[in-house]
Amino acid sequence: MAGKAMKKVSTMLEARPIIVTGASRGVGLELTRQLIASGQSVIGVARHCPKIHASDRFRFIACDLADRDAVMRLIHDLIELRPRGLINNAAIQTEKDWASLSLEEIAAGFAAEIQVDLLAPMHLSYGLLQVIKNAEDGFICNINSALALAPKVSAPAYCAAKAALRNATVSLRGSTRGLTDLLVNETYLPLVDTDMTKGRGRSKISAEAAASAILNGLRRRQTETWVGQTRLLRLLWRLAPSQTSRLLLGA
Numbered sequence: 001m002a003g004k005a006m007k008k009v010s011t012m013l014e015a016r017p018i019i020v021t022g023a024s025r026g027v028g029l030e031l032t033r034q035l036i037a038s039g040q041s042v043i044g045v046a047r048h049c050p051k052i053h054a055s056d057r058f059r060f061i062a063c064d065l066a067d068r069d070a071v072m073r074l075i076h077d078l079i080e081l082r083p084r085g086l087i088n089n090a091a092i093q094t095e096k097d098w099a100s101l102s103l104e105e106i107a108a109g110f111a112a113e114i115q116v117d118l119l120a121p122m123h124l125s126y127g128l129l130q131v132i133k134n135a136e137d138g139f140i141c142n143i144n145s146a147l148a149l150a151p152k153v154s155a156p157a158y159c160a161a162k163a164a165l166r167n168a169t170v171s172l173r174g175s176t177r178g179l180t181d182l183l184v185n186e187t188y189l190p191l192v193d194t195d196m197t198k199g200r201g202r203s204k205i206s207a208e209a210a211a212s213a214i215l216n217g218l219r220r221r222q223t224e225t226w227v228g229q230t231r232l233l234r235l236l237w238r239l240a241p242s243q244t245s246r247l248l249l250g251a
């Protein structure tokens with residue numbers, strides 16, 4: 001890599017803190033580990049503190065992202081810490097036979113998923129935009145899924161939230177275009193071997209590989225990063241959207 005480009009990468013990864021939501025396990029824990037190892041300071045957000053070696057480069061803020069008021073308080077705290085990057089990684093995916101549930105269960109389940117998977121990332125992105133937008137090599141990254149393109153039957157709220165997040169990301173990018181050098185990245189992950197996919201799916205990539213792909217995309221200043229098999233799905237979706245949609249319905 002040329003000297004100037006290398007300097008840009010190391011600058012991006014070392015200065016003001018980067019927020020990682022869902023830092024306690026899975027992809028978020030690996031993102032946190034890899035960022036800290038590269039010399040970057042990280043603010044991790046989740047309900048549970050991650051089990052990582054104590055480091056003066058790491059600070060944990062406990063927050064239930066399903067609680068809208070708690071997210072508002074979190075944003076106020078984060079503004080004070082002057083982050084330069086935000087990785088909206090936390091998400092929940094609840095697989096159920098939704099039609100068999102009571103109306104109360106349906107409403108509570110859908111509300112929690114839409115809040116964590118869609119509204120919290122949007123609130124964090126817009127709430128922190130003024131702080132992040134002028135940071136050198138600032139970025140906002142939303143972690144997405146192929147299920148944003150092709151939904152499955154058992155997780156309607158997750159798929160709806162991820163599809164909406166896709167549009168919200170484009171909208172956010174458009175609102176800052178030409179005004180700042182802010183990178184608004186969206187990364188699409190294939191099946192990753194984490195708690196979210198425990199007991200289902202094959203050909204999963206590791207959380208380490210997923211985190212590494214996310215960070216590589218950010219280093220390259222990509223607006224979209226399609227990881228592993230999502231590249232093929234994206235191509236199929238462009239060629240034959242309705243057939244592709246049917247592919248994952250029973251996944």
Ligand SMILES: NC(=O)c1ccc[n+]([C@@H]2O[C@H](COP(=O)([O-])OP(=O)(O)OC[C@H]3O[C@@H](n4cnc5c(N)ncnc54)[C@H](OP(=O)(O)O)[C@@H]3O)[C@@H](O)[C@H]2O)c1
Pocket residue numbers: 021022023024025026027028029045046047048049063064065066067088089090091092116143144145146188189190191192193194195196197
């Ligand atoms: N795994 C896959 O196959 C896959 C595929 C495509 C995309 N993705 C995306 O990749 C990202 C990471 O997924 P993952 O597989 O690493 O998931 P995971 O292992 O289930 O971890 C989810 C993370 O989100 C946090 N979280 C969940 N609910 C929360 C809440 N109410 N408040 C605060 N934090 C909360 C969890 O922390 P606490 O429990 O401590 O709160 C945990 O750190 C997600 O955006 C997911 O949609 C995953």
